[in-house]
Amino acid sequence: MTSAGSLGALLAAFIDLVLPPRCGGCRRIGAWLCAGCRGRIRPLQEPLCRRCGAEVESARPDCGCRRRLRSLARLRSAVAYDGPIEHAIQRFKYQGWRRLAAPLALLLVERLVVEGLAASWALAVPLHAERLRARGFNQSELLAAELRAHMSLDAPPGHLVRARATPPQVGHDRLWRQNNVRGAFEWQGPDLEGRSVLIVDDVATTGATLEACAAALRAGGSGAVIGAAVARVSI
Numbered sequence: 001m002t003s004a005g006s007l008g009a010l011l012a013a014f015i016d017l018v019l020p021p022r023c024g025g026c027r028r029i030g031a032w033l034c035a036g037c038r039g040r041i042r043p044l045q046e047p048l049c050r051r052c053g054a055e056v057e058s059a060r061p062d063c064g065c066r067r068r069l070r071s072l073a074r075l076r077s078a079v080a081y082d083g084p085i086e087h088a089i090q091r092f093k094y095q096g097w098r099r100l101a102a103p104l105a106l107l108l109v110e111r112l113v114v115e116g117l118a119a120s121w122a123l124a125v126p127l128h129a130e131r132l133r134a135r136g137f138n139q140s141e142l143l144a145a146e147l148r149a150h151m152s153l154d155a156p157p158g159h160l161v162r163a164r165a166t167p168p169q170v171g172h173d174r175l176w177r178q179n180n181v182r183g184a185f186e187w188q189g190p191d192l193e194g195r196s197v198l199i200v201d202d203v204a205t206t207g208a209t210l211e212a213c214a215a216a217l218r219a220g221g222s223g224a225v226i227g228a229a230v231a232r233v234s235i
């Protein structure tokens with residue numbers, strides 16, 4: 001039994017394999033992220049909240065996020081969700097341009113290295129089984145695999161699972177997002193023995209999804225959990 005969604009994903013994966021590199025930002029052939037698009041990537045504007053990495057008016061230890069991001073020790077994003085990065089992430093996620101995982105993850109690796117952030121383990125925000133079937137792959141898992149390879153990290157011994165399907169967060173406010181994903185994740189595996197974990201996603205907005213993952217990992221016995229997203233949406 002094959003759904004139209006997974007057939008589409010298979011076709012996209014095949015096209016991805018046979019075609020030469022094509023820029024995720026502007027579709028120009030030659031590189032997965034061309035020099036022109038790289039030059040147009042919008043960096044996050046300092047000052048940033050030291051805790052959640054959001055663009056803030058003035059530098060403070062936290063922007064008020066401590067009350068809602070209780071399990072997440074830190075949240076960091078590489079760049080703003082804007083311009084060529086927005087196009088590239090859309091193509092990566094919804095059009096099956098899987099090869100964009102490498103250049104997108106590298107942006108994040110650079111950010112984490114510059115900030116001196118690392119952890120014992122790295123894993124991805126999981127997709128619910130139904131969405132995974134429809135899309136054919138978990139974009140965040142591809143990013144996490146790249147991060148593990150570049151930063152010499154392991155995957156933790158077990159699985160973070162999405163215990164229930166949740167409607168997409170897009171278009172909703174902070175409180176709605178927080179309630180939508182609260183308790184949505186569950187750690188299934190041995191005790192994490194106080195070790196630190198990097199939890200990886202493609203895009204972060206309020207950090208609610210990463211926070212819900214962090215809560216599940218902390219309940220599973222982890223130490224500090226750092227959220228890492230390629231791009232940050234400002235709201």
Ligand SMILES: [Zn+2]
Binds near residue numbers: 023038
């Ligand atoms: Zn380009």
Ligand SMILES: [Zn+2]
Binds near residue numbers: 063
């Ligand atoms: Zn903050």
